[in-house]
Amino acid sequence: MATPAQWIEGARPRTLPAAISPVLVGTGAAAYLDGFVWWKALLALGVALALQIGVNYANDYSDGIRGTDENRVGPLRLVGSKVATPGSVKTAAFTCFGAGAVLGIVLCATTTWWLLVAGAASLLGAWFYTGGKKPYGYRALGEVSVFLFFGLVAVLGTTYAQAESLHWTAIAGAVSVGSIACALLVANNLRDIPTDSVTGKRTLAVVLGAARSRRMYAALVALAFVLAAVSAIATPWALLAFIAVPLAIKSIRIILSDAVGPALIPVLKNTGLTELLYAVGLGIGLALGG
Template sequence: MNDTATDVSRKQAWLMAARPHTLPAAAAPVIVGIGFALHEKQFAPLPALAAFIGAALIQIGTNFANDYYDAVKGVDTDERTGFTRVTQSGLIAPNEVKRAMYGTFLLAIVVGVYLVYVGGLPILVIGLASVISGIAYAGGPFPLGSHGLGDLFVFVFFGVIAVMGTFYVQAASLVAAPFLLAIPGGTVTMTAFLASLPVAAISTNILVVNNVRDLENDRKAGKKTLAVLIGYRASRGEFIGMLALSYLVPIYFATTSAFGLAVLLPLITVPYAAMITRTMLTKTSGEALNPALEQTGKLLAVHAVCFAIGMTV
């Protein structure tokens, strides 16, 4: 146990383990999914609420898994410059964090029972894949985050699937009977996929900032994140490319007859995004990138709210 453990209460330690600053990554896809559902006149409040609770639980469970597995595998060390990890620092015993991880994923599955009732077999498949991937991100014989697949995992599960799934359960609850075995028409569309891309992109950038900050420590520990594999320059290019995608989609929507000019509302966040980008292009220290990590989460939240509002006007 290091000195950090003597200054932190148990409640504070569990909050640190849950990482509430990452919850925008759970809320943002639900917000956009609701905005798109309102645009399509398919809004259903109970499925939307259940989707948010399930997404938040999967996010927290993934955080517990990352904290636990990175500690027991020796990835997290005292040299790490990021936010305090409770397992590595001795704030919470490893077995307790592990039990919390499984308990949180179990709660997500319980919430998922209702979503399966509404959305049927497709939601069952998506839900189980999300839980398994959340554990496999840092654990198991082939941890995704340690083999350069973390960015893809976040893009797909916390972006594309989360947004489209939120829209799907709302639309399915209105157009079809419970316990579906197939996907009803109009519930999975190309427009819904495009609407998911900004959330997917900025959610991925949260991980990019995290991995650029931890690049040297991860390299020493043998954790092959995408940032370790491609280096600082390409990681910064990935960050800029993801940001560009998050603004190109609203611009494209504005050129179509289906949406009004209000869909351009996310562009008000460009100056804030530019500020974060300047830090990303010039800094590598935890002192600089820890604030940038929180700022990217805030960017995700504000961008999602603006995009959702823009789609409904």
């Protein structure tokens, strides 16, 4: 039986900035529109964290029973390393999904039931990323789903749930956060190209190859800062997002240095912190500019 520490590691805490960041930016965009509602922001954060942890456990379960994780470099895989049974990890995933669904229903009930459609799509996307007979994560569509759910849906949903309206700065923020979240997945899949190629997991990194994946990572991170500069048209405070530039440059240098395997693990941590710092800066900037 897995220890509490192993369950925490299996939840992959380094990926949690991908859940926190869109809520920060979405809340900043809501404040820009003079629509900040603190308890709705907390509900949105709860939904995002529950779904992120749930999808991490779901991926652990699905990849583990397929044998994809048996020789994987990186964080502990509960099923792949056989420290937890597949059934217990699957239960943990659905428990998180259930918690996220409950919080999402409360948020919908206080805003609009149309958000329920986005929530249901997010739950289905979380499970079928690596679950089911034909997981789309094995067909080079992982980055698309991350951009959609951890960028557009999460940011715009958070903004609308509070302000009940949208502004182009929210859209720019959604695209920028989604881009960095995609970069995080690109770095993860770049590290796993050798094992994914053998096990038949056709991620976008496997399809593009290492060289193109490295350039894609740099382009995605750069796009986020370009959009922050564009957002400065609405408020110069948006330039606070540039506090994340030094960390972003550090990660890009490692990626472009042809680092492989364990050498790429620090990039995952740094990319997550880059996204979080970026979101803090942009979220505060939008709020101050409102």
